[in-house]
Amino acid sequence: MAAVTVSLQRRLRQKALMLMVAIFLVVVLLSVFFIDTLTQAAKQKNLALKHQVVEQAFNAYLARAEDEMKFIGQDLSSSDSIAGRELDLLFSHHEVLFFGGLDFFYIEWANGNYSMDPRARLFTKADFKTVIGAGLLNRWASVKTEDGATLLVLKTKLLSEEQDSTGFLYGFISLNDNLTLANELLDSAVVSAVRIYDVSHNRVLLEEHKAGVDLSANSLRSSLPLISPIQDNLQLDVIEANSISSAIFTNALPLILSVGVALLVFYFLLVRQMKVLIFQPIETVVYKQEEELIPYIELQPIQRQSRQLMAEIEAKDKRFLLLSDSVHSAVIFCNEVAEVELVNVEARHIFPNSVKARTLFDFMPITSHRSIQDALKGNIGITFDLTLTELGRIYQWHAYTFRNESDYRGLLLVGKDITQETSLTWQLEQLSPLSSLIERKVDTDAILNELSYLSQLPSHIESSHLKGWITLLLSVLDGIGQQDQDVSYLPLGDVFRQESDCVMAAMGIEATRALVDCSVETGSKVVAVGVHFRGLVRTLLMMVMSNDMAERRLSIRFNSDMELEIIAMNDMAFRPLFFWMIKMLSESLGGHKKTLQNNALQLNIMMDVNEAGEDALSLQANQVIAWIANDYPYACVVTEALQRFGLKVEEYASTDSFFTQSNVLTKFDAVLIGCDKDVQSQIDMTLALKLKHKRDHLPIIWLNSQTPSQIDDSVYTLQGCFFDYNLYQVLLKACEEDGISIANHNEQEVCWVMVGGSRVTKAIWYNELEQCTIATQWLSDLADYDLVLSYQPNAIIVLLEPQSSAVILAAQTAFPNVRFYSVQKWPDMPDNVILFDLVSPNSGEQIRFFTQDVMQHNTNSRSNE
Secondary structure (H helix, E strand, O other), rough: OOOOOOOOOHHHHHHHHHHHHHHHHHHHHHHHHHHHHHHHHHHHHHHHHHHHHHHHHHHHHHHHHHHHHHHHHHHHHHHHOOOOOOOHHHHHOOOHHHHHOOEEEEEEOHHHHHHHHHHHHOOOOOOOOHHHHHOOOEEEEEEEOOOOEEEEEEEEEEOOOOEEEEEEEEEEEOOOOOOHHHHHHHHOOOOOEEEEEEOOOOOEEEEEEEEOOOOOOEEEEEEEEOOEEEEEEEEEEEEEEEOOOHHHHHHHHHHHHHHHHHHHHHHHHHHHHHHHEEEEEEEHHHHHOOOOOOOOOHHHHHHHHHHHHHHHHHHHHHHOOOOOOOOEEEEEOOOOOOOOEOHHHHHHOOHHHHHHHOOOHHOOOOOHHHHHHHHHHHOOOOEEEEOOOOOOOEEEEEEEEEEOOOOEEEEEEEEEHHHHHEEEHHHHHHHHOOOHHHHHOHHHHHHHHHHHHHHOOOOOHHHHHHHHHHHHHHHHHHHHHOOOOOEEEEEEEHHHHHHHEEEEEEOOOOOOOOOOEEHHHHOEEEEEOOHHHHHHHHHHHHHOOOOOOOEEEEEEEEOOOOEEEEEEOOOOOOOHHHHHHHHHHHHHHOEEEOOOOOOEEEEEEEEEEOOOOOOOOOOOOOOOOEEEEOOOOOOOOHHHHHHOOOOOOEEOOOOOHHHHOOOOOOOOEEEEEEOOOOOHHHHHHHHHHHHHHOOOOOOOEEEEEEOOOOOOOOEEEEEOOOHHHHHHHHHHHHHHOOOOEEHHHHHHOOHHHHOOHHHHHHHHHHHHHHOOOEEEEOOOOOOOOOHOOOOOOOEEEEOOOOOOHHHHHHHHHHHHEEEEEOOOOOOOOOOEEEEEOOOOOOOOHHHHHHHHHHHHHHHHHHHHO
16 A cells, blocks of 8 residues: 655645644634624623613603693592593693503592592403502502502692691502503613512512514613612613624624734745745755755754765766676676666667667567567566677577666566577578477477367267377477478468468368467468468467357457467467477567467467458448358358448348348349258259259359258359458459349239148249249238238239138138139138149149139229229
8 A cells, every 4th residue: 555645744734734723713703802892891881871872761651651640630639520520621631641651540539439430441350449549649659459450549638728638649550561650761772671660578679671573682781779769679671682783794894804914924934934944944954965064953864874875876876887897798787677777788779769769669679679678567587689780799689677766667688699609500500400400300298288178079979070180280280390481372361271270171170169269360461471471370269269268269360561460269278389489489480479367369360461462352332242141150240240341230140031031232242152951942942043043153152061962163262261352352253243233022913822731842933933023922821911901002912821710711801802822722721812723842834824713813802993
């Protein structure tokens, strides 16, 4: 797991920024707290002033009520009212009573009578004799009645004009739902709520608040004694809603901005000083090798250690350069992307362009590129030889991989001059020619191993196949012992076609046994072919075709203009003879081999390609190919190959479907007939097409999984294994012939639908009806009659064998213009079927007579209608 790296400078900046943010938040909170505290103190002072205003408003209300009491007393003293009519006199001055401070009054006369304001019963139902007992002379007093009414009562003496006492006048102010008093108190100082509390009797006299004001949250309260003419000890509470106002933040905003700007400037200054005082000296130690020690005590040990390490590295580099120049070898170092890092003197002498080159591939010969790439991938034991003609030397190179200081894979190339050794070897070979031949002799253990394997094969394997296998082995071994001198230039695809045909014939296996992947482009390359290359191809085909694995594939392609890559799937891990043959043949061709992860064998060979070959013919995109699969395996592979060629493909499941299926096409450029076991079907179709077109040479191609015992010389056959190039070449030859024309059924007025019949019967009828230019469609039965009769409602249906009566009647009902004819009788045959009893097997003469009678009968029936 890779270590996680952290930037110390960035981390310190982050910590400093966090500290500045924390200080900023603390300053902001303290500023808001102090401003809010000052604001609350100011509000408390303001609320105390409002408390006085409310108190004055309450006393003014009581004074107004006292004035009203005086007016009532004077009015009663100065008038000569009739006894019992005092209230009428008083209410005649309604403007005073209705707009005064009293809610109602009560008069107690000296003679024991009383007069009660009729409004009194609006406020309480209690007995007033008990209520007036709480009244004090010329003093306001609070009283709470039995029915819960809270009243303020004032008692005054009534005097006549002679100053004699005539009774007492009681004035009452109701504190329950007194909206007038409540509004005056609330509006006088613009407060949210007021509350008058009787401390002496521990009860609330008045409590009112403005509508729509929520006092459950934060609020300000002023509770002071109420100085009033009321006898009791009262307390006045003034409450005002207190919400967090944006004015607090508005007032604090200048201070917050000032502090923020100051801290931001301080942060940047701090970061700058940290970089100058801490990190720049560290960078000086790491990146700049100064002679003098830096004046920082903490960093001087690091600088001394860095100087010591650099001195040791420089000393090792000098020793290594001296060592690389002193050895008699060419040494080249490169990194993981092949960039040159070091080239010693001898390597520069061999490759003068290496001084200006960026990578190995810029100056190393192309023949060494594959080996260098394998070494860079991590493969071990990579060696290759380079012949330098201009220097007259031969160098043998060894590639070694290592891990460099960045923990990436580097590459060391060591080239040793083996010119003298090679020259001596050549001289020895001239003196002793047999020495080189000894190397080509096969190991006896490998021969014995292969013979032992063959002896253990199952008994059902035919001796001819085993003989063919041994013959192939001997031919390959014989080719290894020969000198590869006779070279001919052939298309690569022809070589694989010839060798696969040879291996198939010798082993007696199917053409579909192995899947050969050779494109048209690859197969068209004209290459130099000798006995060793043919032996190599033959060996690879033997390995693939005898493979018991699920996938038997041989892939051939060019990686470049000259490098041929062959990949063969095989299970020859315990048969060393084949690997010895592959080794000998590939080395003689200058190729390289390796085993892939799936045990497939990969060969890379530099081929001699003839670029001046003739331009090959090509198929046209508008050409149409009929592909009749029959029982040929892997029919989809053939279809995909034809589509890759850009051809129009018409697929048919069998020969019957080709003759009976309706076609809109009028001509096929070639007909490809597949076959596995049913060879007779292939022969019959070829014969039928020849008879129809009255010529032997038709563009017919036989595609057999096994080589047929009898091959028609007039048709084209696919020799060897099936692959793109092989099929393409045989199609080119076939398309040179005139195409096969198909009758256009849509031009006929009446279509004949032929139902049932054996293959032989269908072939006889098909030929005779074609000579009569009658358009036909062929059905195995009448189950899907609607698919055909929907387009041919006037068709003539000929029953070559019995059919279901229910289906015939249903078809007649659905298509009343259809005519049914039968060539044989069967029980329960419907009446709408016209019988022509023909002798089986049907001859051509019978069919012609039947055709004439049916056409005449149909003409008469149509004319009668």
